[in-house]
Amino acid sequence: MQYRFLCLLLPLVLAFVFKKELKQYRLSGYAQGTDYSIMYYAADSLVTKQGIDSLLNEIDLSMSLYKKRSLINQFNAAQSSVKTDRFINEVLKRSFEINLDTKGIFDITVAPLVQAWGFGPKAIQTEPSPATIKSIMPCIGMKNLRLKNGLLTKLKPCIQIDLNGIAQGYSVDLIAAYLEQKGIKHYVAELGGEIRILGPKPNGEAMKIGIEGPDKDGTPVIRHIAAINTGAITTSGNYRKFHQSGKKKISHLIDAKTGYPLDNEMISVTVYANDAITADGYDNALMAMHLKDAIAFVESRKNLEAYFVYHQKDGKVADTLTTGFKKLITP
Structure with a gap:
């Protein structure tokens, strides 16, 4: 024995x-x-x-978009269709889902608008005229895209995508x-x-992630620390990437519904989700919403949380978190 x-x-x-x-x-x-x-x-x-x-x-x-012979550039230059690879196919499938869920706020066909406002691969120094924006708008909208059996098709030759x-x-x-x-x-x-x-971590401690946002002067700082053991965190903001036009900052985030850069109270949105493709897809869409609507949107969805930095009506910088995100923050 x-x-x-x-x-x-x-x-x-x-x-x-x-x-x-x-x-x-x-x-x-x-x-x-x-x-x-x-x-x-x-x-x-x-x-x-x-x-x-x-x-x-x-x-x-x-x-x-910066690789001349990339598959996305081949599609943008094509008159009709291209065969997708596994990368672009997976991203397109998720893009269609988020486009539907956000009622068109998230839209990958903004490529011509992004370029027109000077944030695309080609250097542009001047702002587009209202006439230029108006001429581009018929080429915007994911309703003009089809993905079936590994084939991506545009219903109009002018459709271009930006992922x-x-x-x-x-x-x-x-x-x-x-x-x-x-x-x-x-x-x-x-x-x-x-x-x-x-x-x-191997010793049992949670992974610690710094949550960034701008301070009252617009300088990026770590505003919170999140303790996370699984999932993804992504951030979209207009305080890093923008053009200056006089005293006005022109955001690189373009509203697919109007053709113009976002101009609301949002400064940045940090999203927590199970995977980064989901968090990244939703953070831009939430930036395009007003704060009250964005909070309601996130609170009504499972496995999605967000932290918002925004301008109050008096111009001061403030922040707020969804219920689930508060649980991620360390005391």
């Missing part, structure tokens, strides 16, 4: 002795016009910068999938401020 007990105990002892301590590893680089950083815990260095760069380059060849409002979140999800395929179970992956988390 004693011998049998020792036989059962021996594998447990050996497993304890030979189990390697998990160490923290970090990677950083530049891709998709921005920086990325990855922190993970593992027994050995399982991920290389070359592997991450290769993955992100593959995504760019599909969805980057910048959702593709970066999707890229972070792909990085997360890549890490998990390597057997990594504790990580924070960030690309251009879009974050995907899997925790806790």
